[in-house]
Amino acid sequence: MDWLTRANRRIHRTLHARPANGWKPDRFRKMALPPIAPPGWWKALLRLPRDHYVRLFTRHSSVHPPAVGRCIEVAAAMGQVLVTCDGVGVARHARSWASHQTITDPEHTAAAAAARKASAATKPASVEVTELEERSLETNDRIFDVIDDGLSTGEGLA
Structure with missing residues (x-):
């Protein structure tokens, strides 16, 4: 000392x-502290990407795959991460403070594998091929009255 x-x-x-x-x-x-405590949750609204993981700072947390493409609310407190979709909880993880971590729930992994398997088993709908008419460039010239390098009267530009 x-x-x-x-x-x-x-x-x-x-x-x-x-x-x-x-x-x-x-x-x-x-200044004195405010009379009420600050909110303990960090919240964000976003659309869940195809990989069914939500990024929270530098950490990734898995979300139940049926929420893919839908708007979700991510709320992070000191000890947990909660993800809701239309008011229904689709993920709850213990919050990790280590950077660059991926937290995966085995249930979410199994649901994603089942969805991929079901998608591969279904055959894509047959697409009807429609033939298109091909016009010659002369047709466009006749339609737009284009003669003599773009001049219809031969007098030049006015």
Whole structure:
């Protein structure tokens, strides 16, 4: 603790004052806390992408696949992440504070695999091919009365 006494005696280069003398004026300039607590949830509305994962800062959390393409609400508190779609919970995970993590619920993985299998089993509907008429460029010339390099009267531009 001897270093603290020495550090507080010296004049700080950027503050141009002693650090021990700066805390009292700073304390009086601070505002009081508001009478109500700030909200504990971070919320966002977004559309769930095809990979059925929602990104929360640098972490990815899985969501139940039937919500893909629909508008969802992501709410993150200190300890959990809750995802709802039309008021129904489609994901609940313990919040991870480690960066660049992927949190996957095995139930969501199984539902995504079943949906992929069902999609592969169905045959695409047959598409009816319609033949289109091909016109020669002369037809367009006749329709728009284009003669002599784009000039219909031969007089040039007016």
